[in-house]
Every structure is written in structure tokens, then in C-alpha cells.
Amino acid sequence: MFNHFKSLFLNKKEDIPTEKLPIDLFLDLHSHLIPGIDDGVKTIEESMSILRQFEAIGYKKIITTPHIMQGVYENNPQIILQGKELVLKAIKAENLNLQFHAAAEYFLDARFLDLLEDGNLLTLDSNNHILVELSYMFKQNNYEHILLNISQTKYKPILAHPERYLYLFDKDLRTFRKIKELGVLFQLNMFSLLGTYGEKTRQIAENLIHAGLYDFVGTDIHKPKHFEYVKTAHDNMLLQKLLQSGKIRNHQFLEI
Numbered sequence: 001m002f003n004h005f006k007s008l009f010l011n012k013k014e015d016i017p018t019e020k021l022p023i024d025l026f027l028d029l030h031s032h033l034i035p036g037i038d039d040g041v042k043t044i045e046e047s048m049s050i051l052r053q054f055e056a057i058g059y060k061k062i063i064t065t066p067h068i069m070q071g072v073y074e075n076n077p078q079i080i081l082q083g084k085e086l087v088l089k090a091i092k093a094e095n096l097n098l099q100f101h102a103a104a105e106y107f108l109d110a111r112f113l114d115l116l117e118d119g120n121l122l123t124l125d126s127n128n129h130i131l132v133e134l135s136y137m138f139k140q141n142n143y144e145h146i147l148l149n150i151s152q153t154k155y156k157p158i159l160a161h162p163e164r165y166l167y168l169f170d171k172d173l174r175t176f177r178k179i180k181e182l183g184v185l186f187q188l189n190m191f192s193l194l195g196t197y198g199e200k201t202r203q204i205a206e207n208l209i210h211a212g213l214y215d216f217v218g219t220d221i222h223k224p225k226h227f228e229y230v231k232t233a234h235d236n237m238l239l240q241k242l243l244q245s246g247k248i249r250n251h252q253f254l255e256i
């Protein structure tokens with residue numbers, strides 16, 4: 001089904017065959033692959049298990065995004081970049097044909113505003129895109145204020161898995177549309193389409209796809225045993241439809 005995408009990218013003989021991957025699945029921009037610093041992988045062996053599987057199915061670049069959340073995951077650029085070096089060393093030792101970059105998944109709390117003011121955020125690319133998340137549990141009073149603040153800086157926010165914030169859903173998607181009007185881009189977790197986070201999340205994802213509101217797709221993979229979901233999600237008809245819509249921009253991050 002995706003054969004026509006192949007010719008867009010396969011131009012060097014030494015490239016690994018990409019089977020049927022469309023270009024926007026050459027890159028994953030949401031994962032937790034630095035060992036021991038958040039709720040993702042615990043060991044470098046687990047990191048490598050996931051990275052090997054990404055490479056095997058044709059991914060070219062992985063941007064990992066450890067949580068930064070006050071009082072829960074007290075990470076900072078130094079900790080994350082040190083972890084990135086560790087993983088890069090292992091990638092090199094195994095000679096994996098995979099680019100590896102580290103950014104962060106910033107929880108939008110009051111402390112985030114201090115980090116924003118410092119202007120030293122870890123970005124997904126050289127155009128200052130940052131990955132941000134909200135609470136799953138409750139609607140934060142100040143989230144619009146924080147998003148508005150971001151839009152007044154050099155940073156461009158990408159909201160991780162909007163479909164998982166059930167409280168933002170209304171029939172006409174008014175709240176989601178209002179957030180997008182603040183200059184926020186949306187990233188779908190591909191596992192959401194499988195019902196992995198529940199039926200309601202799956203339905204919201206479906207609604208957001210039909211409304212054309214997603215800009216990026218990611219795995220948000222935390223554990224090696226979840227990699228089977230990546231492969232299942234690739235075969236999901238809605239994901240395929242979304243990737244063929246021309247709205248998804250993962251390919252923009254292939255070059256940093």
C-alpha cells in the first residue's frame with residue numbers, strides 16, 4: 001500500500017530496505033529510551049532492544065523524550081544529554097544504522113514557566129519545536145495561559161497525545177480547536193488507535209483524525225514488550241489513512 005513512498009527516500013544503496021514504511025514512519029519523535037530516568041526503560045539493554053527493533057523495521061531516526069515533571073521526574077538537560085551519550089555509545093558499538101537525538105516531554109506546570117523563561121529547553125529540532133504534556137487526570141486551570149506564553153517565545157509547542165486528555169473532548173472538538181488556535185501542534189500516539197489506553201481515547205483519536213487536527217505521529221514507547229504494538233499500529237487502516245492525508249510532518253525532523 002505504501003510502495004509509492006519508497007522512492008521518495010530510498011536513494012542510497014547502503015540504506016536498509018524500508019519495506020513498506022511511509023516516509024513519516026522513518027522517524028519517531030516520542031519515546032522513553034534513556035535508562036532509569038523516568039517511567040521508560042530501566043536498563044541500556046532495554047533501550048537497545050527497542051532501538052534494534054526500530055532499525056529492523058526501517059526507522060532511520062529516533063528522538064527520545066524523557067519526562068520533565070516537577071516532583072516526579074526531576075530531569076534536566078544535563079541528565080538527559082548524559083543519558084543520550086550512553087545510548088549513542090551503545091548504538092555505535094552495535095553499529096546500528098539509526099540516528100538518535102534526545103529532547104524532553106515537558107509537563108506544563110508552574111515550574112515549566114521558569115524553564116521557559118530560562119530559554120534552555122531541549123528541542124526536537126533546530127526550529128525549536130518542543131514536546132509538552134498535560135495532566136491525564138484533571139483539567140489544569142492555567143494550561144491555556146502556559147500555552148499562550150509558549151507561543152510568545154521562540155518555541156513551538158507540540159502537544160503529546162491530545163486524545164488521552166478525555167476532559168478536553170466535546171462533540172464539536174471546540175476545546176481542541178481552541179488549543180490549536182494558540183499555535184499548538186498535535187501528536188497522535190499510534191497505540192491510541194489500538195485501544196491500548198481505552199475505548200474513549202481510541203474514539204477521540206478517531207475524531208481528531210477525521211477532523212484533520214493531527215500534525216505528528218509518535219509511539220510513546222516505554223518498554224521493549226510494547227514494540228509489538230508499533231507493528232500492529234502500522235497496519236491500522238486509520239493510521240494509514242492519516243499518513244496518506246499529507247498532513248503529518250514527521251519527515252520535517254529527519255534533518256536537524
Ligand SMILES: [Fe+2]
Nearest residue numbers: 030031105220
Ligand atoms: Fe511520553
